[in-house]
Structures are given as structure tokens and as C-alpha cells.
Amino acid sequence: MKLLKKKVEKDLLRRMYYQMLMARRFEEQASLLFVNGELPGTVHLYAGQEAVAVGVCSALRKDDYITSTHRPHGHAVAKGIPVKALMAELFAKTTGCCRGYGGSMHMGDIDYGMVPAIAIVGGGIPVAAGIGLAFKRLKTDRVVACFFGDGASSEGAFHEGVNMAAIWDLPVIFVCENNLYGASTHVSRVMKVDNIAERASAYGIPGVIADGMDVLSVYDATVEAVERARSGSGPTLIECKTYRFLGHSRTDPQQYRSKEEMEFWKSKDAIPRLKAWLIENEHFTAEEIDRIHEEVERELDEAVEFAKNSPSPLPEDALKNVFVGEGS
Amino acid sequence: MRKLTIVEALKEAIREEMIRDERVFCIGEDIGTPGGWGGAFTVTKGLSEEFGLDRILDTPIAETGIAGVAVGAAIGGLRPIADVQYGDFLFCMMDQLVNQAAKLTYMSGGKLCIPMVMRAPVGATTRAAQHSQSLESYFVHVPGLKVAAPCTAYDCKGLLKSAVRDDNPVLFFEHKLLYGSKGNRAEAGALSPAGDVPEEEYLIPFGKAVVRREGRDVTIVGKLLTVYRALEAAEILSKEGIEAEVIDPRTLVPFDWDTLLSSVKKTGRLVVVDEEPGNCGWASDIGAKTSEMAFDYLDAPVRRVTAIDTPVPFAPEMERYYLPNAEKIVAAVKSLT
Numbered sequence: 151m152k153l154l155k156k157k158v159e160k161d162l163l164r165r166m167y168y169q170m171l172m173a174r175r176f177e178e179q180a181s182l183l184f185v186n187g188e189l190p191g192t193v194h195l196y197a198g199q200e201a202v203a204v205g206v207c208s209a210l211r212k213d214d215y216i217t218s219t220h221r222p223h224g225h226a227v228a229k230g231i232p233v234k235a236l237m238a239e240l241f242a243k244t245t246g247c248c249r250g251y252g253g254s255m256h257m258g259d260i261d262y263g264m265v266p267a268i269a270i271v272g273g274g275i276p277v278a279a280g281i282g283l284a285f286k287r288l289k290t291d292r293v294v295a296c297f298f299g300d301g302a303s304s305e306g307a308f309h310e311g312v313n314m315a316a317i318w319d320l321p322v323i324f325v326c327e328n329n330l331y332g333a334s335t336h337v338s339r340v341m342k343v344d345n346i347a348e349r350a351s352a353y354g355i356p357g358v359i360a361d362g363m364d365v366l367s368v369y370d371a372t373v374e375a376v377e378r379a380r381s382g383s384g385p386t387l388i389e390c391k392t393y394r395f396l397g398h399s400r401t402d403p404q405q406y407r408s409k410e411e412m413e414f415w416k417s418k419d420a421i422p423r424l425k426a427w428l429i430e431n432e433h434f435t436a437e438e439i440d441r442i443h444e445e446v447e448r449e450l451d452e453a454v455e456f457a458k459n460s461p462s463p464l465p466e467d468a469l470k471n472v473f474v475g476e477g478s
Numbered sequence: 479m480r481k482l483t484i485v486e487a488l489k490e491a492i493r494e495e496m497i498r499d500e501r502v503f504c505i506g507e508d509i510g511t512p513g514g515w516g517g518a519f520t521v522t523k524g525l526s527e528e529f530g531l532d533r534i535l536d537t538p539i540a541e542t543g544i545a546g547v548a549v550g551a552a553i554g555g556l557r558p559i560a561d562v563q564y565g566d567f568l569f570c571m572m573d574q575l576v577n578q579a580a581k582l583t584y585m586s587g588g589k590l591c592i593p594m595v596m597r598a599p600v601g602a603t604t605r606a607a608q609h610s611q612s613l614e615s616y617f618v619h620v621p622g623l624k625v626a627a628p629c630t631a632y633d634c635k636g637l638l639k640s641a642v643r644d645d646n647p648v649l650f651f652e653h654k655l656l657y658g659s660k661g662n663r664a665e666a667g668a669l670s671p672a673g674d675v676p677e678e679e680y681l682i683p684f685g686k687a688v689v690r691r692e693g694r695d696v697t698i699v700g701k702l703l704t705v706y707r708a709l710e711a712a713e714i715l716s717k718e719g720i721e722a723e724v725i726d727p728r729t730l731v732p733f734d735w736d737t738l739l740s741s742v743k744k745t746g747r748l749v750v751v752d753e754e755p756g757n758c759g760w761a762s763d764i765g766a767k768t769s770e771m772a773f774d775y776l777d778a779p780v781r782r783v784t785a786i787d788t789p790v791p792f793a794p795e796m797e798r799y800y801l802p803n804a805e806k807i808v809a810a811v812k813s814l815t
Contacts, residue, residue: 215553215554246587248585248586248587248589251584251586251588252586256586260589261589266582268577270573270577270578273577276542276545276547277546280549280558281550281551281553283547283550283551283556284551284552284555287551288501288556294554307574309540310540310546311543311546311547313543314540314543470588471583471588472583472584472622473646474591474646475645
């Protein structure tokens with residue numbers, strides 16, 4: 151793992167490990183609940199990419215915003231939305247972060263700085279530019295981090311949104327999570343360049359590559375991009391090389407990628423890597439790490455209990471919240 | 479009272495709202511550049527001198543970007559007034575308007591609001607298929623969007639000011655033949671109705687229709703330019719002893735059903751006039767709902783007078799054939815009596 155350019159506080163390291171583990175265990179739990187038929191809908195699981203969400207959000211303040219995608223659970227955990235509210239949303243309960251109106255693909259809570267996830271590929275990119283425009287015009291030093299996948303970088307919205315953020319020097323950090331596949335299609339079949347970061351040069355902004363399987367690499371790149379954004383110097387595109395360990399969605403048979411490839415990336419799993427690094431560098435003992443695991447399990451169990459025991463919406467609640475002020 | 483064109487009324491509304499609230503700003507193509515157009519129909523002309531280019535913000539030619547940035551700016555605490563040069567270009571930004579602007583409040587369980595206005599000029603003006611469409615129905619169809627379609631200077635000003643203050647996304651449609659744009663942006667065949675606009679401030683609430691002409695025999699409802707076509711038809715009909723009541727809904731979402739239904743209950747007949755093609759359109763919906771809600775009061779089937787179901791043709795002869803007009807409305811009314 152890379153040496154950090156900035157000294158990272160012990161509290162932050164602990165939170166990083168906790169959040170990455172929570173994001174992973176949340177997905178494993180969600181997957182199980184889906185298989186058992188306890189949750190409605192579909193689900194796009196984030197397992198494998200935790201270092202990206204946590205590395206980026208660790209470099210943000212609570213009042214900074216993020217935009218997210220159809221694969222938002224990890225982002226929501228990393229931005230600090232209570233796990234109970236996330237789990238309750240998966241269960242379509244009124245106590246969910248979107249009160250049962252959003253579900254898996256629209257997780258978010260603006261009170262924690264997360265715009266409800268936009269599940270249209272690339273759709274969040276111009277929106278993030280607009281948030282950046284507001285933060286700049288209102289003379290705040292807030293920034294917005296915009297998560298999107300490799301597939302989104304081929305959308306027209308990517309071009310329009312990144313270009314506008316660039317020409318107006320907006321405080322946006324464009325975070326591309328390159329997990330190599332748009333559903334089943336390999337990135338090499340839809341892109342002529344090797345790195346998405348290279349696309350930044352077309353907009354006259356920095357394009358940086360981070361190791362998306364190393365939370366400290368992502369954190370480091372983000373800290374630099376955030377400093378640039380807060381100081382008024384404009385956006386940065388960070389490409390995080392990462393991998394999703396599970397299928398695109400819950401019904402993906404995954405016959406488009408080899409066992410060897412999957413094993414290779416699993417050997418880079420960011421969570422055991424961070425654990426080893428934390429112990430090796432004497433930030434934490436193995437026992438202290440074990441206690442984080444226990445804490446995560448306990449919270450997750452409580453979240454599932456809370457979600458199961460929460461009330462469902464009434465059918466006619468569907469009529470509310472179409473417009474502002476019609477809500478509960 | 480002083481008279482203003484619709485362009486002047488819209489400009490005044492924008493100016494007043496920008497003075498009142500620092501968060502209000504305009505975003506669009508060619509809206510601020512000194513020496514430029516001031517928007518395709520001159521609505522924002524001169525405003526950048528007063529407010530600066532940061533608040534009359536010129537964009538790249540990137541409609542998805544304009545709408546997306548407006549959505550984001552609204553989330554971030556501003557109140558954007560976005561515009562497109564021609565309503566037809568709204569189709570380039572449909573994802574942002576339909577999937578983001580209209581749904582984020584709902585998806586968030588009511589926690590997020592998207593206070594943005596999207597202005598769009600519509601209407602056939604011999605610009606052929608891609609610069610002439612009337613397309614309000616597309617947006618009326620989308621839950622979560624409010625839709626305004628005013629046709630007088632007074633209403634344009636009062637409704638635009640209300641739209642800016644609304645916490646929901648508003649599609650604000652303006653008809654090219656009603657603007658009263660001057661100089662090289664003047665339109666051939668324009669009606670350009672200059673109307674009374676008081677000096678003092680006023681707002682017009684959404685969802686309140688106006689009865690433009692009273693009558694006992696038939697109700698005619700239109701929107702934008704077709705309100706004037708309906709009034710022309712009513713004049714012709716009156717000479718033949720048929721008194722038509724003409725209703726201008728002013729906003730399509732929310733829609734003032736009370737005013738329309740009480741008129742229909744009085745006259746027993748309804749003709750809906752629309753510059754959009756008829757298939758699955760606004761006129762069909764108004765007709766269907768009226769039939770559901772006031773069937774017992776109707777003495778005849780609801781009739782629609784719409785554009786024909788083709789792209790907007792270029793040749794003026796064909797365009798005239800395409801569009802609803804007073805004669806077609808008169809014929810429709812007579813078929814009911």
C-alpha cells in the first residue's frame with residue numbers, strides 16, 4: 151500500500167476500516183435477504199469497490215455533497231447515513247432514508263449530503279456540476295463528489311457535465327469507478343483509450359489514476375482534488391481502478407468473466423489489505439480490529455431488526471410527495 | 479395602464495425576481511453575451527448588463543448539461559431559470575427533466591426540492607419539423623412537473639414570478655407568435671398581443687383558469703396561441719347566433735377543472751383546441767376526463783380540433799393545413815349543434 155502524502159489520524163483510519171467493512175457486510179447481508187425473498191425489487195451490490203466510496207468520502211466534510219449511481223449502498227454508508235435507515239429503505243419501510251419511495255437504486259439523504267442516487271447511467275454528472283455551480287455562486291467552500299462508472303464516461307451527459315464544470319472552474323470531484331464492466335461488456339470493447347483519466351485532457355482538467363483497491367490511494371488523490379476544488383481551481387477527474395466481486399445485479403450469471411480474473415482481483419481485496427497494513431504499522435492490534443468486526447455485526451443485526459419491525463407505507467401514500475409539501 | 483409585449487413582461491418578471499432574490503439566475507445558450515441575442519427571442523436581452531454574466535449565464539450548446547446543471551443548482555440552493563432556444567430542444571434534455579427534475583422529490587420521500595424553471599418557446603412559424611413543435615403534452619404527462627402555458631403579457635409576468643418562487647420544477651411554455659419580439663427577431667404572422675401590465679407587483683397562482691369570453695352554447699378551451707384562434711372562432715359564431723364560452727387554463731399542471739367543468743355544465747358542449755398533434759395528446763386527455771366527470775351534462779360528444787398527426791411541414795400552404803384555425807373550430811362547433 152502506498153505511503154500517504156498527508157498524515158492520517160488514527161480516528162480516520164478506524165472509521166475507514168469500519169465503513170469499508172460495514173459496506174461489505176451490508177451487501178452480503180442484503181444479498182442474503184434478497185435470496186431469501188425478504189426484499190422487493192432488484193439490487194446492484196458494491197462489494198469489492200469499498201475503497202473507492204470510503205476513500206473519497208473520508209476526504210469530504212459532512213456539508214459536502216455526493217451524487218451516486220444505481221450501485222449506491224457503499225456510497226451511502228461512506229457518507230454516513232445511518233445503516234438502519236439504509237436497511238429500512240431496502241425493506242421499503244417508512245423509516246427508510248427515502249421513506250420507501252426510493253429503494254435500493256435511489257438511496258440517499260440530503261441531510262447527510264447525499265443526493266438520492268440517480269440510477270440513469272451518467273445522469274448525475276451534469277447534476278453534480280450544477281451543485282458545484284451553486285456552491286461556488288453562494289460563495290461557500292463546499293465541494294461535490296460525483297460517483298459514476300466506466301460506462302457513464304461514454305454517455306453524452308459526461309461530456310456536457312464535465313465540460314461545464316471545467317469551463318466554470320466548479321468545485322467538483324469526478325470519481326470514475328472503473329470496475330472494467332458495463333453490465334457484461336468489457337471496457338476495452340467500448341473505449342479506445344486505456345485509461346478513462348486520459349479523457350480529462352479533453353476538458354483541460356487534471357486526470358488522475360488511483361488504485362481503487364487501496365483506500366489510502368483513493369483518499370490521497372481525493373484530498374488533492376478537494377484542495378484544488380475548495381481553492382477555486384476547478385474540477386479533477388479521478389479514475390479508480392477497481393472491481394466488483396459480485397454480479398452486475400442479483401440475477402447476473404457472470405459467465406463473461408474468468409475465474410482467474412475474479413481470483414486475481416479478490417487477491418487485491420481492499421479490506422484485508424487495510425487490516426494487514428493497520429496491524430503491520432501498529433495503528434491497531436488484531437484484537438482492536440476484531441472489536442470493529444463485532445461492532446459492525448451488532449449494528450447490522452440491529453439494522454435488520456429495526457427494518458423488519460418498521461411500518462410499511464399505506465398504499466395511498468403513493469399519492470404523496472409528487473410535489474414538495476404534499477408529504478408526510 | 480401601460481401596455482407591454484410578452485417579451486417585455488417576461489423580461490420584467492425575470493428582472494424583478496433577480497433583484498428580489500440573489501439566488502435566482504438565468505442559464506441558457508446565447509442569453510447574456512454583450513452584443514448577442516439575449517436569448518433566441520430577446521427575453522434576456524440587456525439583463526447581463528445589469529446582473530453580470532455570472533447571473534445571466536451563457537452555456538455551451540449542451541442541452542442535457544443545461545437541464546442537469548439547473549437541477550443540480552436547485553439542489554445546491556440556487557433558483558435557476560433555464561431556457562432553450564426552441565422547445566424542440568427539450569427532447570435533448572428529456573432525461574434530466576423527466577428522470578431527474580420531476581422525480582427527485584418523490585424518490586427522496588419528499589426531502590429534496592428542485593426549484594427550477596425551464597422556459598421553452600413553442601409553436602409553428604414556418605421553421606419546419608425541428609423548430610416548430612408544440613410539445614406541452616409530453617410534460618403534462620410527467621408526474622412531478624408543473625406546466626404553465628400563458629398567452630397574455632399580464633399572465634406571463636405573474637405566472638413566471640410564481641414559477642420562480644415555486645419549490646417544484648416548472649416547464650414554462652411561450653408561443654413564438656405571441657412574444658412581440660422586435661427588430662430582426664420579429665416573427666412573420668405574429669399576433670404579438672401587447673397587454674395591460676400594472677406597474678405594481680403581482681403574482682398569479684397556478685391552477686386558476688380565466689374565462690376569456692362568456693357564452694351559453696358551447697365551451698371552447700385552448701392554450702397559448704389557440705386561445706386566440708378560439709376567440710376568433712367565437713366572434714364568427716356569434717354573428718351566426720352561437721355564443722361560445724372561451725376558456726384559457728393558463729396552467730396545464732395544475733389544471734383548473736372547476737372552471738372548465740362549470741362552463742361545460744352550463745353549455746353542454748366542449749371543443750378542445752390544440753396546436754399539438756392529436757394522438758394521445760392534451761386535447762384527448764381533457765376530452766376524456768370531461769366525459770368521465772360531466773357525461774350527464776354533455777349534449778354532444780367532445781370534439782377535438784388539433785394539428786394533424788404529421789411532423790410540422792415547411793411549406794406555408796402545408797403548415798396552414800397542419801394547424802388548427804378559426805374556420806376548423808367553427809366547423810367543429812357547428813357539428814355539435
